[in-house]
Amino acid sequence: xxxxxxxxxxxxxxxxxxxxxxxxxxxxxxxxxxxxxxxxxxxxxxxxxxxxxxxxxxxxxxxxxxxxxxxxxxxxxxxxxxxxxxxxxxxxxxxxxxxxxxxxxxxxxxxxxxxxxxxxxxxxxxxxxxxxxxxxxxxxxxxxxxxxxxxxxxxxxxxxxxxxxxxxxxxxxxxxxxxxxxxxxxxxxxxxxxxxxxxxxxxxxxxxxxxxxxxxxxxxxxxxxxxxxxxxxxxxxxxxxxxxxxxxxxxxxxxxxxxxxxxxxxxxxxxxxxxxxxxxxxxxxxxxxxxxxxxx
Numbered sequence: 001x002x003x004x005x006x007x008x009x010x011x012x013x014x015x016x017x018x019x020x021x022x023x024x025x026x027x028x029x030x031x032x033x034x035x036x037x038x039x040x041x042x043x044x045x046x047x048x049x050x051x052x053x054x055x056x057x058x059x060x061x062x063x064x065x066x067x068x069x070x071x072x073x074x075x076x077x078x079x080x081x082x083x084x085x086x087x088x089x090x091x092x093x094x095x096x097x098x099x100x101x102x103x104x105x106x107x108x109x110x111x112x113x114x115x116x117x118x119x120x121x122x123x124x125x126x127x128x129x130x131x132x133x134x135x136x137x138x139x140x141x142x143x144x145x146x147x148x149x150x151x152x153x154x155x156x157x158x159x160x161x162x163x164x165x166x167x168x169x170x171x172x173x174x175x176x177x178x179x180x181x182x183x184x185x186x187x188x189x190x191x192x193x194x195x196x197x198x199x200x201x202x203x204x205x206x207x208x209x210x211x212x213x214x215x216x217x218x219x220x221x222x223x224x225x226x227x228x229x230x231x232x233x234x235x236x237x238x239x240x241x242x243x244x245x246x247x248x249x250x251x252x253x254x255x256x257x258x259x260x261x262x263x264x265x266x267x268x269x270x271x272x273x274x275x276x277x278x279x280x281x282x283x284x285x286x287x288x289x290x291x292x293x294x295x296x
Contacts, residue, residue, distance in 0.1 A: 053084025083116030083289035096124035105247035109240035117288030123203030130222035140217030
């Protein structure tokens with residue numbers, strides 16, 4: 001009888017110990033402001049920005065989770081993107097700024113290409129690393145609309161538009177664009193381009209005039225970008241992770257949280273059809289995108 005009691009008591013103690021550790025882990029991971037106990041030590045989280053920047057909801061959720069998680073001390077954003085739609089790009093940029101405001105360093109690692117919207121995201125980081133041959137820059141905004149007026153006339157198609165509002169069919173592909181319509185769109189793109197320039201100046205801590213000198217849409221190699229103070233150092237992902245660990249006061253190399261792998265329906269269609277991502281973006285939206293992505 002005594003042996004059974006002792007065995008039962010030991011089982012209860014083991015259960016309570018495991019339950020206590022589990023509760024401590026949940027409490028830590030809950031992201032509460034007072035949850036400062038770090039059971040497993042600080043880590044550097046790695047997130048990826050891949051392809052056209054369009055659907056960023058999952059990425060934004062990950063960044064918020066990392067901002068609220070006390071075990072995440074810094075974040076590395078690995079960018080392989082030619083750009084994307086303006087709004088989602090700015091959302092990711094702002095989310096990285098909030099991470100920094102929460103006291104968590106952010107380091108950007110530029111892969112094969114991190115241009116236009118890809119670079120817009122990068123300038124939210126404390127430090128930017130790029131490979132010598134990385135393609136970056138392309139600070140500009142583009143809007144592309146087809147005009148098939150001549151083709152429709154050849155095949156005898158009459159495209160009828162009924163509208164309320166002078167510019168409601170702005171960008172109509174079935175007729176030439178009027179000069180006043182071009183002015184409206186040019187003013188829109190100039191405004192968004194100015195926002196891009198301001199973001200680069202603020203992120204890189206250089207004057208707006210310095211940014212304007214190279215913000216004409218051209219692309220740069222990593223070496224050229226460093227000469228223009230567009231990046232901080234030449235190096236790969238490992239260098240960026242170690243820099244993030246150093247900024248966060250962790251031992252180098254730091255322990256990491258690796259990116260989550262997700263397959264979106266857009267990426268699936270693109271891979272199956274062999275289409276560049278730019279062709280799947282809505283063409284009438286202003287986008288931060290480098291034309292190089294469309295080259296064969």
